[in-house]
Every structure is written in structure tokens, then in C-alpha cells.
Amino acid sequence: MPVPALEVRDLTVGYGDRSVLRGLSMKVEPGQLVALIGANGAGKTTLLRSVSGLLRPAGGTILLDGVPLQGQPPHRVVESGFVQSPEGKQLFPGMSIRENLLVGAHNRRARAGREQTMAEVFALFPILQERQRLVASTLSGGQQQMLAVGRALMAKPRVLALDEPSLGLAPIMVERLFEAIRRIRDLGVTVLVIEQNVLQVLQMADYGYVLERGVISLQASGPQLLANPCLRSTYLGL
Ligand code: ATP
DSSP: OOOOSEEEEEEEEEETTEEEEEEEEEEEOTTOEEEEEOOTTSSHHHHHHHHTTSSOOSEEEEEETTEEOTTOOHHHHHHHTEEEEOTTOOOOTTSBHHHHHHHHTOSHHHHTTHHHHHHHHHHHOHHHHHTTTSBGGGSOHHHHHHHHHHHHHHTOOSEEEEESTTTTOOHHHHHHHHHHHHHHHHTTOEEEEEOSOHHHHHHHOSEEEEEETTEEEEEEEHHHHHHOHHHHHHHSOO
């Protein structure tokens, strides 16, 4: 077996006295597209923020390509290759699309090749190339999400984490975005995606995890999860 691109072992994280993740373990194999689903408040964002170095876990291990990550400041985590596109996008609305993309290529590893990377991002999202000189606030919600994903790609991730990329998007934009996420995986980037859009994300995922009350309650391939009666009733209302 190859070393997992990302492995979390027995992770415990809380806010003050309140524990949110209670011994969570999961793996993301290299080159796979992995979905993490779970109800609101289950702790999905808390997991990403812990891996990103924004929260300090109380216990457990986080390994990126087999190398321990926890305790590293967020910029080091990005340099190591774990890059997150946060929920809510967090773009700079008054800066141009091109400038927003360049912000993503700030780390040392990404800076040298940034024009090449930008060409790859433009190939994935041609609208960003067409509008590159315009300020980000002129983009529609779906286009802004593309920009947020593009900016994360500019950091040259080995593991790209997306926090609810389809949130608030019209169905046609969700479809386009998911198609781009599939292509990103096919380009060799390992992808971990948090989604409320359970049916669509599991249709494209190689593997999926269900997070409930701070632990993984179910894990299997995308098709197996979609066939699971428990998952179908709880998350698909079927
Ligand atoms: P959502 O889909 O709503 O984003 P989630 O699964 O990502 O849900 P988290 O955002 O990780 O869930 O939140 C898990 C729990 O931790 C929630 O009950 C939330 O209220 C609590 N929580 C999140 N951030 C903080 C914080 N900064 N301080 C205190 N509690 C927090």
C-alpha cells in the first residue's frame, strides 16, 4: 500500500471545554477524490482547520505523505502541500481576478512556476482568463467559487481541501464546478471535499467518510455508500 497522502489518527479537537472531534481517524489515498459528509455541526470544518494548523488539536496525529504535520503554523502547512479553499471563499473583492490568483502563489514552492500554474487554472476555468483584469466582486457566485478553487490551486497543492464548494450555487454551476473538481483529481491532485450535496459528491468520489458527532460512523467507496440503506435514509431522504 502507498503511504496515504493525508492520514488523521485518533484526532481530538475542541473549543474550550467542548470537544468536537472525539478520536477521529481517516485516510486519503494519493490521487483519490475523497468526500467527507455529515450533518451541520458534525465537525467537518473543525477537521480541516485542524489539518491547516488553524486549530491546535488536544490529541492525535496528522500525517501528510507520512510526515507529521501538527504543530506547524498555517503557512508551513501550505508549503508542505496541504491547501484549503475555505467555506465562504474569502476572496479579496476589490482586487482583480488575476491578483486574487497571485495571492494563492505566495508560498516559496509555488512562486517560481506561477505563470505556468495560472495557465493551468485558466484551462480549467476559461471564464477566469477572460475576466482576469476585472475585480473579483464582478463575478457571479459560481464564478467566485471557481476563483477560490483556482487560488488554492495556485499554491500547488498535493492535497487540495474544499469546504462546501457548492454552497449557494445554482444546479448548473454545481455541475460545472464538480466537473472541474474531477478534472483536478485526474491531473493528479489528491482532493478532499466537504459537501452537503451528498448525492452528487458521492457520485464522483472514489471514497467517502461520514462524520457524526465527532467520529467517523461510516466509510466506503462512493458507490457503496450510495447503496447503503442507512446513508440513503439519513442523508438522501430515500
Ligand atoms: P457546518 O456544515 O455547519 O459547517 P461542520 O460539520 O463543518 O458544520 P464545524 O463548523 O466543524 O461543523 O462545527 C462543529 C461544532 O463546533 C459546532 O457545534 C459548532 O457550533 C462548534 N464550533 C465551531 N467553531 C467554533 C468556535 N470558534 N467556537 C466554539 N464552537 C465552535
